[in-house]
Structures are given as C-alpha cells and as structure tokens.
Amino acid sequence: MDTHKDKNLTIKNMVKTFGKVEVLKTVNQEVRAGEFFTLLGPSGCGKTTLLRIIAGLEIPTSGSVILGNDDITSLPANKRHVNMVFQSYALFPHLTIYENIAFGLRSRKINADEIKRRVNEGIEMLRLETLKDRMPDQLSGGQKQRVSLARALVNEPDILLLDEPMSALDAKLRAQVQEELRRLQRKLGTTFIMVTHDQDEALVCSDRIAVMNEGQIVQCGTPEEVYDYPCNKFVAEFLGAANMLKAKRVDGGVETELGFFALDKIPDWNEGLVTIRPEWVKISENKPDHNGVLATVEDSVYRGTNFDLFLSPGNLRVRTSSYKHFRTGDKIWIELTASDLVALGD
C-alpha cells in the first residue's frame, strides 16, 4: 500500500513553448518522495505550466517526467497516479459532495465497499461530515477547497498537485489553511507539489521551495536557505528583502555607501549588490560599538505588529518591533552585522 511513498519525481530537460513563447526553458528538478515542494514565482513564470505537465494536462515540447522508475511523459492524465487540486476547485456542480469525493474511485471501478470506506475516511480527515449531502454551490470557498482536497486524496495518489490552492480564500482563512495543509502532508507522507505566488504560503508549508522566473528555476532550497541566502536580486526581492546596497569588492569584504563590511563569502564580482533583510537591521538611539551608521528617518509606516522605517542614506527599509514611535526627521543609529549581509549573484 505504501509503495507510492518512495517514488521520486524527476523533471528532465523540460521545455514547453506555446507558439513562439518559451514558457519553460530547460527545467531540471528532482522532487523527493514525501516532501512538500513548492514552485514559487510571479505570474507568467511557467510554474503552473510545469504543474500541468506533471498532471498530464499539458504535453511538454521536449524533456521528460519520470516518476519512480517510470517515464510518464506521454501517459495521459487519466492514467497517471497523480491528482490535482484545481485553483477554481472544479467541483462537479451536478454531484453531491459525497459523489464528488467518490468520483475518482468510481472512474477506476473500485468495489463499492472500498469506495464507501475511503470516501468516509476522506470526509472524516477533512471534517466534511455535515456537508456530504450538499451540492457544491451551497459551500463556502474554504469548504469547497477541503472537498477538492478530499476528492484528490481519497485516490491515494503518488503526488498531490496544488494549483494556487489559497488564491480564492480570504487572508485569515489562508493562514489557517496553510498550517492545515502542512499538517495533512506530514501526516499522510504523500508528496505535495504546490504552485503559488505568495511567499508566506511557500515559507510556511514547504520542505523545499523552487523559485521560478521566466521559465527557469532560479534557486531551489529549504525555506531557510532561500530566505536567508537568496542567490540573486530577483529571488531576494521576490522574498521580500527590499534592501539592496550597491557594493564594490575590496580585500576581505565589500565597500558600500554605509561603509566596509567583512563578508564570510567573498562575491565573485567586482561591482554588485548586497542585501540585508529589513528585520535584521538593528537600530538604537546610542552609537553602537562597530559598524554604526547615523541615519535619518524619511518615513515610517505602522503595520500593527511593527513599524517599517525608511531611512537614508542607503534607502534602507527597516522593520522594527519597537513600540517606540519614530517620526520623520528623527536621527537614529543603525547597526549592520556583516554576517547578515548577503552578496547577490547575477
């Protein structure tokens, strides 16, 4: 029964063009069995196309999809043991919730007792007991999403694909669903591949994130790796590191308009960018021991749990949890720790 839990997915030299548009430009990626893998990127980066190729809903121009030891590139969607949670949920409007969940099992002509057992299991797992006799149009967005999840999961797929699963939910529900998805995945041990453009969603849920841009995977790693060590400007900006400092390479580090910083990893460029996350910049009213820079508050934005301060020089954005309210024109000391600075590649 649990054989599906050791099937790795390998995407090899995947290229997809629509007419003259190259949507995927040679993507190579492995997704390990049992991991929560997220494709993160802006709209039009090719992430959904890649997901649809894995589902069998799109045929790649070249390249292959390998699941376990089988090349499934040309296997039609209805023969793949891979199921999808659609962005619009795509519940069958003429069927009850129970029948929607049973749909895949009925297609496969599984015997009635087994269908009943598995559907009820799915209903219980996603807490749909009270909804099972309703029609899809009587459900809220969050409920529809749970039905859609149950409908895919009762098939016990090798891989569950999720296409922007939370885009239709409101912010509060989204946070809740993110945690639930993660719990569900850990419990089942099924490989989940999710597509999203929301960095929070990706960071909360994933074991690994692949950041995509213009048809390529730019960086792949654990949420910590991608968040702490973005490889280039695109990844850094996409994951919310707004501070970019122009830098020149010098002996043992870089020289910026905020001074010299010793770096652990010396960049391979002569002139480039270093970044520091807004929440890592330390501020104080007294001059720190080293690396202190006196800055002026240009603007301050209240965000509930924190303030975002915009400082010059360096056009820095600083996120501070301090309850102290700074005003435009205030002078404060900022302290940059060299180890928090990341030199970006091209």
Next chain:
Amino acid sequence: MKNKNILWRGELTTEGSLLRKGLAFLSGGISWLMIFLVLPGLLFIGVSFATRGDHGELIWKFTVENYQRLAGYSLFGWTPDYLLILWRSVEVAFVTTLVSVILAYPLSFFIASRPAKSRYVWLTLIIVPFWTNMVIRTYAWFYLLSPELPLAKLATALGMIPPDTPLYPNAIAVYLGMVSVFLPFVVLPLYSSVERLDWALVEAAQDLYSSKIRVFMQAILPQTAPGLSVGIILTFVPAMGTFVVPDLLGGSKYMLVGNLIQQQFGSSRDWPFGAAVSLGLMVLTMISLQIYNRKGKEIEVL
C-alpha cells in the same frame, strides 16, 4: 392602500400606477397571443369535432368520427395506416434530432476552439443556409443526388441502387435533407453552451481517471445540457410536422404527418379530419417532450 407611495427599483410610485403601467405593457403581447394563438387553437379543437360536408364544406355537427378515423377505424374495419404515419413522423423526427446532435457536438467544439475572429466566419457559414428558402435548398438536393454526381455513383458502386438512377426518393434522401435543414438549430444553441464551457471540470474529470465517455457524460454533457435542450426542442418539434422535405425527397411512399395534414387542408378538403390529425400531432409532440424531460433528468444523474 393603492395610493400609498412605494419605492420600486429606484422610482417613487404608487401600487395603482404600477399596476396600470404593467397592464399597459402586457396588453399588446397578451392580445396578440389571444387573437392569433389561443382563439384559433380553440376553434381548431371545435373543427376537429365537426363534420365534413359532401363538397368539403364544414358542417357544425358534433362527431368523434375524425378521431376514430385517425385511430384507424373506418367502414372497412381497422387499418394502422394513419397510426403508422404518426409513428413514422416520430421516428423521422427522432433520428433527425439524434443525427443532428451527434454532428453538432464536434462542430460546436470545432468552432469554439477557433480564434475569436474566425469563429464568426464559421458561425456565419452555419447561418448562410437560412438566407435561402427551404424549398430551394431541398430542390438543391435533387441535383446533389442526381446520377451524374459522386454521391449516387458511390451508392451504385456499393450496390445500394441500380446504375443511372438518382439517390431519391427514399429514406436516406429524406434524412439528408432533414439533417441539413435542422443542423443549424442544434449547432447555434449548443455552441453558446460550449463556448462558456468550464474546461477545469473537463480537466478535473481527466485527472480523476475518467475514460473519454465518462468525461463527456460527467463534465461536458451537464454543462452543455441547457444549449442541447434548446437545440433538441427546436429540431424535434418542427421536424415532427415538417412536410416540404419528405414530400420532395421521400416521394409519395414516404408520407409523414405533415404531408397528411397538408393534404387534408389542400386537395382532400377535409378540414375536420385535418384538424384532428393536427391535434393528434400536438399531443404526440407534448408526450415526446414530457418523456424527454424525464429521461433527460435521469441521464444527467447518471
């Protein structure tokens, strides 16, 4: 009470004024229907129970003889002739509708899959036959089915007809003519449903291990049912009563109820019997639609 001010769709008015306005708007349509549909209909029911005079005139003497005749009873005992004509009409309408639907599905999907601009070209091509009179279109089939052209030659080669004979009059010719007349009536409403199809449902069905048939039954049919229903009714009902096509392409042997009615009001000058047959056709059409309504729902549940 009637003069109380009320707010109706953003307009301050009174109930009495609303009522007067509503009646004024409705009166045109209602009187049209009364004068041209309800009254003639009632008159027709009356005529069907009247007697034909010796010279074809109408005698207002109550009789059920017309209906007995339609059911096959006459001075010479029982014959199924008229019932057969009625049954054949149902059969022709059914087959015409079925073939039109089978052809309309791929056609609608084809048109809907074209780029937006060329879709209108294709739709226009579907509508073009309407620009020509149905009699002329039907006569065109005479030429298309004539012995010199490939269709008849093919039929000869297959041994279906002797050499140098046209492919009419026969049942095939009737169906060719009927389907060509009614296909647009199915394609146009069906296309409007297909155009709005939610493809995510089709993909969901595929993703959930459905065979092609199951994808059609569960993802496409339920979504296109509204357009399909309109197409089926627009085809089946007029096809039941059609007489030009079977008259021209079917020959005298292929009489349908439409021809029978036309004959009664035309050459036979037997209005009472014609009225009885017409009402028989109406009842049969309504029964068919009722069956379709019930069966249609069952299919959707499948």
